[in-house]
Amino acid sequence: MSPRSREQFEEIRENRRKQIMDTALELFASEGYSHCSIAMLAGRAGISKGLMYNYFESKEALLMALINDGSEDILNLMDPNHDGVLSPDEAEHFIRTTFQTIRTNTKFWILFLSVVLQPKVREFLNGQPFRTILERLEPMLFSYFKAQGFEDPELEMLTLSALIEGFAMMLVYFHPHGILPAATMDKYEERVIRMFVPKQKNP
Amino acid sequence: MSPRSREQFEEIRENRRKQIMDTALELFASEGYSHCSIAMLAGRAGISKGLMYNYFESKEALLMALINDGSEDILNLMDPNHDGVLSPDEAEHFIRTTFQTIRTNTKFWILFLSVVLQPKVREFLNGQPFRTILERLEPMLFSYFKAQGFEDPELEMLTLSALIEGFAMMLVYFHPHGILPAATMDKYEERVIRMFVPKQKNP
Amino acid sequence: MSPRSREQFEEIRENRRKQIMDTALELFASEGYSHCSIAMLAGRAGISKGLMYNYFESKEALLMALINDGSEDILNLMDPNHDGVLSPDEAEHFIRTTFQTIRTNTKFWILFLSVVLQPKVREFLNGQPFRTILERLEPMLFSYFKAQGFEDPELEMLTLSALIEGFAMMLVYFHPHGILPAATMDKYEERVIRMFVPKQKNP
Amino acid sequence: MSPRSREQFEEIRENRRKQIMDTALELFASEGYSHCSIAMLAGRAGISKGLMYNYFESKEALLMALINDGSEDILNLMDPNHDGVLSPDEAEHFIRTTFQTIRTNTKFWILFLSVVLQPKVREFLNGQPFRTILERLEPMLFSYFKAQGFEDPELEMLTLSALIEGFAMMLVYFHPHGILPAATMDKYEERVIRMFVPKQKNP
DNA sequence: CATGAATGAGAATTCATTCAT
DNA sequence: AATGAATGAATTCTCATTCAT
Numbered sequence: 001m002s003p004r005s006r007e008q009f010e011e012i013r014e015n016r017r018k019q020i021m022d023t024a025l026e027l028f029a030s031e032g033y034s035h036c037s038i039a040m041l042a043g044r045a046g047i048s049k050g051l052m053y054n055y056f057e058s059k060e061a062l063l064m065a066l067i068n069d070g071s072e073d074i075l076n077l078m079d080p081n082h083d084g085v086l087s088p089d090e091a092e093h094f095i096r097t098t099f100q101t102i103r104t105n106t107k108f109w110i111l112f113l114s115v116v117l118q119p120k121v122r123e124f125l126n127g128q129p130f131r132t133i134l135e136r137l138e139p140m141l142f143s144y145f146k147a148q149g150f151e152d153p154e155l156e157m158l159t160l161s162a163l164i165e166g167f168a169m170m171l172v173y174f175h176p177h178g179i180l181p182a183a184t185m186d187k188y189e190e191r192v193i194r195m196f197v198p199k200q201k202n203p
Numbered sequence: 204m205s206p207r208s209r210e211q212f213e214e215i216r217e218n219r220r221k222q223i224m225d226t227a228l229e230l231f232a233s234e235g236y237s238h239c240s241i242a243m244l245a246g247r248a249g250i251s252k253g254l255m256y257n258y259f260e261s262k263e264a265l266l267m268a269l270i271n272d273g274s275e276d277i278l279n280l281m282d283p284n285h286d287g288v289l290s291p292d293e294a295e296h297f298i299r300t301t302f303q304t305i306r307t308n309t310k311f312w313i314l315f316l317s318v319v320l321q322p323k324v325r326e327f328l329n330g331q332p333f334r335t336i337l338e339r340l341e342p343m344l345f346s347y348f349k350a351q352g353f354e355d356p357e358l359e360m361l362t363l364s365a366l367i368e369g370f371a372m373m374l375v376y377f378h379p380h381g382i383l384p385a386a387t388m389d390k391y392e393e394r395v396i397r398m399f400v401p402k403q404k405n406p
Numbered sequence: 407m408s409p410r411s412r413e414q415f416e417e418i419r420e421n422r423r424k425q426i427m428d429t430a431l432e433l434f435a436s437e438g439y440s441h442c443s444i445a446m447l448a449g450r451a452g453i454s455k456g457l458m459y460n461y462f463e464s465k466e467a468l469l470m471a472l473i474n475d476g477s478e479d480i481l482n483l484m485d486p487n488h489d490g491v492l493s494p495d496e497a498e499h500f501i502r503t504t505f506q507t508i509r510t511n512t513k514f515w516i517l518f519l520s521v522v523l524q525p526k527v528r529e530f531l532n533g534q535p536f537r538t539i540l541e542r543l544e545p546m547l548f549s550y551f552k553a554q555g556f557e558d559p560e561l562e563m564l565t566l567s568a569l570i571e572g573f574a575m576m577l578v579y580f581h582p583h584g585i586l587p588a589a590t591m592d593k594y595e596e597r598v599i600r601m602f603v604p605k606q607k608n609p
Numbered sequence: 610m611s612p613r614s615r616e617q618f619e620e621i622r623e624n625r626r627k628q629i630m631d632t633a634l635e636l637f638a639s640e641g642y643s644h645c646s647i648a649m650l651a652g653r654a655g656i657s658k659g660l661m662y663n664y665f666e667s668k669e670a671l672l673m674a675l676i677n678d679g680s681e682d683i684l685n686l687m688d689p690n691h692d693g694v695l696s697p698d699e700a701e702h703f704i705r706t707t708f709q710t711i712r713t714n715t716k717f718w719i720l721f722l723s724v725v726l727q728p729k730v731r732e733f734l735n736g737q738p739f740r741t742i743l744e745r746l747e748p749m750l751f752s753y754f755k756a757q758g759f760e761d762p763e764l765e766m767l768t769l770s771a772l773i774e775g776f777a778m779m780l781v782y783f784h785p786h787g788i789l790p791a792a793t794m795d796k797y798e799e800r801v802i803r804m805f806v807p808k809q810k811n812p
Numbered sequence: 813c814a815t816g817a818a819t820g821a822g823a824a825t826t827c828a829t830t831c832a833t
Numbered sequence: 834a835a836t837g838a839a840t841g842a843a844t845t846c847t848c849a850t851t852c853a854t
Contacts, residue, residue: 004832009836049824050826054837059823114317118237155390162365165372166364169316169368170364188358251814251815252850256849261850422834445827456837465828523782564797569772578726590764594764622816658819660819668845
């Protein structure tokens with residue numbers, strides 16, 4: 001009865017949605033959410049303004065989708081999904097992956113960090129991505145720090161989080177100014193690992 | 204035959220300017236720069252829209268003034284003004300003051316962090332406040348870390364900065380959600396001091 | 407080798423057309439013509455937007471079809487089809503039928519009255535439905551009032567029309583507010599009949 | 610301190626507001642609310658689009674203001690403000706004034722009748738203007754009909770209302786087609802008066 | 813110094829309609 | 834006959850900024 005199968009339509013929609021979101025992430029990150037008009041976005045994506053509203057209810061809804069999908073992706077990357085305990089090796093791997101994730105998805109982080117500070121957005125998110133991340137990682141990290149004999153596991157978690165976010169912050173802020181060389185970032189990563197991962201005696 | 208002396212006029216101007224900036228900081232931080240209209244600002248400050256333009260060339264100029272004055276203030280608070288070397292005690296004091304500053308001027312940090320991530324603003328600032336802060340503090344901190352026998356002073360500086368910014372970030376983000384208790388922040392502060400300030404043998 | 411006979415196709419078309427018009431009447435009356443999008447209509451009717459254009463040239467054409475069909479139906483109901491004269495009994499029957507029609511097709515009247523007041527629509531209709539109704543009913547009513555000895559038959563016709571339209575108006579306006587009880591409407595009907603139908607001496 | 614006195618500003622606002630509403634009434638009535646864009650309205654009123662929003666929150670708010678003010682005006686014209694009883698002479702005067710009001714403010718009635726049938730508007734008004742009119746006039750008319758010995762005062766009120774609204778309806782609908790001559794309207798008026806006002810014996 | 817009416821450029825959004833499949 | 838993605842013109846609305854007083 002339908003000339004294109006439901007699957008075809010769904011595929012078209014999925015592709016378009018992805019295309020719009022990719023363009024939007026690129027543009028929002030490089031130009032700033034507020035300074036990006038739908039016209040600009042549509043032009044860049046090669047679609048009509050109207051079509052955007054076929055996929056997202058509003059400019060804000062598009063932003064939210066970006067944030068949600070993005071944090072979901074990142075969470076999946078970071079989450080080792082070891083429901084059980086974390087060995088020092090795995091902890092090191094977790095930290096490395098996290099840093100890698102940030103360095104790879106810089107655009108998302110620019111968007112995320114800038115947008116997360118806007119009250120309206122924060123309200124909407126209601127602490128969502130951060131909260132989710134913490135909730136999903138907390139038990140794992142907590143038991144890890146406890147197992148490794150850290151005195152105040154909660155404090156360690158906070159410190160680790162701060163170091164990661166501070167890193168994202170500086171990456172985002174300094175990178176376009178070319179101030180932060182890759183080598184420095186590498187050293188920083190090692191430094192953080194040294195702080196939270198005990199040296200193995202006989203590997 | 205001037206009814207008010209030059210001094211009186213200057214005082215009026217100075218007060219108005221301060222009043223406008225205070226209102227703006229409050230409003231920009233709580234509502235977001237983009238979502239604040241001049242009308243809203245004027246209304247809140249109890250002045251007319253036109254008057255605002257008597258004191259600031261544009262909305263953007265007001266923002267820049269806010270950022271400049273704010274970072275100047277903070278810089279002054281943090282700067283021990285010891286042109287010479289930093290003793291461990293002084294380093295500890297520096298870190299404590301810095302944290303104190305962040306906890307006190309949360310509104311400024313919300314504004315600063317959110318605004319600093321907007322490309323247009325970053326461009327305009329051209330790294331200004333951060334650069335200034337770093338430029339003014341760098342020699343001092345660098346020589347401090349060197350004197351204390353840290354292996355890679357630059358890396359330590361980066362780490363310290365990340366810890367401070369990460370702290371600001373989390374404070375800003377979590378505070379309105381009531382997630383971060385003061386006690387935790389205190390412990391965090393101590394943790395950071397322990398990382399960078401060697402214990403004194405005989406106090 | 408046609409899989410369906412011409413009759414089957416025509417039946418399908420006829421059914422669809424009716425289905426679309428029913429949905430449209432419902433929706434236009436309850437939401438207002440202007441506030442109804444084709445998307446909304448298609449959704450409610452369970453068809454695609456495109457299909458609607460297979461049956462009606464435009465949204466406006468659909469509206470016109472609604473008005474035409476509706477007034478045709480009503481006209482047929484009201485029209486006693488006595489090409490000749492109207493007896494008092496028949497006049498009473500005419501009035502009763504008319505009121506009954508209005509009370510039954512409230513939705514059509516909402517649409518009709520609201521739409522008829524829009525200049526564009528009025529222009530397009532060019533007085534059509536009313537004119538048709540009047541043209542078909544006028545001679546009959548005129549001769550009736552004349553035969554019954556009313557002094558100014560034209561004035562009586564106008565008065566009767568006003569009472570009918572005023573009734574429709576109040577029904578439409580007050581009904582959703584539940585202000586107009588059925589009993590009151592009944593009494594109103596009797597009142598109107600008393601005005602225009604002389605009492606029969608020996609029934 | 611203020612260059613123009615508050616009074617001056619208020620006068621300016623009042624005048625502009627009136628000017629916008631006058632233009633809007635004219636335009637909405639002749640072109641239909643939906644087909645009138647703010648651009649068209651602003652152009653006709655000789656102001657900028659933005660200014661309209663300085664006076665009315667939205668196109669809809671403007672419409673509502675029109676309806677409210679208009680029905681208030683009409684109510685004041687019709688209301689004889691005789692808190693006490695209505696003599697036959699006064700009743701006649703009331704009916705005449707009402708018809709006069711409708712014939713004079715045809716534009717308002719076109720707008721009112723067309724708009725009142727739109728569900729959204731009806732919802733917003735929540736029966737307001739009609740309700741107010743009825744509430745203010747009901748006691749007066751009811752006691753009048755009772756005093757004059759009418760059997761069912763409520764029914765008489767309903768009939769009178771229907772005759773008035775039917776008249777408005779036909780005026781609005783037929784007038785632009787030039788079908789309704791003034792003489793006919795006059796006769797109609799007399800007819801209605803005859804229905805509800807008893808003939809005086811010795812004038 | 814101070815006001816707020818007025819502007820107008822641009823932004824977001826809507827939706828009837830088309831068309832490839 | 835049927836679908837729904839895609840279009841784009843039109844529309845509503847926002848707001849930084851100007852200016853007469």
